[in-house]
Structure formats: structure tokens, C-alpha cells
Amino acid sequence: MNAPSELQHEDVLRIKLEVLRRRHRDLDQAIHELQDSRRADTLTLRRLKKQKLDLRDRIAAIEDELTPDIIA
Template sequence: MSEQEQAEIRLEFARLKQEHMDLDAAINAMIATGCDALQIQRMKKKKLAMKDRLKALEDKLIPDIIA
């Protein structure tokens, strides 16, 4: 993998990580104010999908090392 590809992956990882944290804060605020449970559930599902994407990007950056 080239340096440019790694840099792009790191940039996307950082962006998604920030978005994931922002979504977490929004979910907590919605729970505190007693918003619609269905909307909260949808946001939690989106957050979980982001977490899966973050894990996939992290796996691309860390090479498999067979010991």
C-alpha cells in the first residue's frame, strides 16, 4: 500500500472517528431529553455501522503479522 493510500485511509478514519463521537454525544442528549425512541434506535444503528467501518479501516492500516 502506498503512502498516499495510507494517508487517505488515516484521514477517513479520523473523520469517521470524530463523526462517531459526535453521534454518541447526540444520542446521549436525545436520551436525556426523552426524544423519540425510534429515532434514537436508528442513530444507534448508524453508530454501529460507523464502528464497523472504523474497524475495517483499522484492519487495512495494520498488516497481518504471522508470528
């Protein structure tokens, strides 16, 4: 049996989800700040946006795993 201090798979996923959401918000803020600055580097912006999209996909995958399939 699992020890009480051991996290369940769902708990681990929820923690990962929160971390990914924070990173997504941080990237969003960094992108906006870079776009607002006069020294916006298009290559850096593209890289940040790509990272943000990757995070969004990872967030969606975890949310799908946490949400049970309901067959009507």
C-alpha cells in the same frame, strides 16, 4: 511516479479514519443528549444507534487495513 502533492493510499485511509471517528463521537453525544431529554423519540434513537454501529464497523475495517498482519 506519484506527485508530491498526491496522497498515498494509507494517508487517505488515516484521514477517513479520523473523520469517521469524529462522526462516531458526535453521534454518541447526540444519542446521550437525546436520551437525557424528556422528548426522547425511540425511532430516532434507534436510527442514530444503527448509524453509530455502521460507523464502528467502517472504522474497524479501515483499522484492519492499516494494521499489517503479523504472523508469529
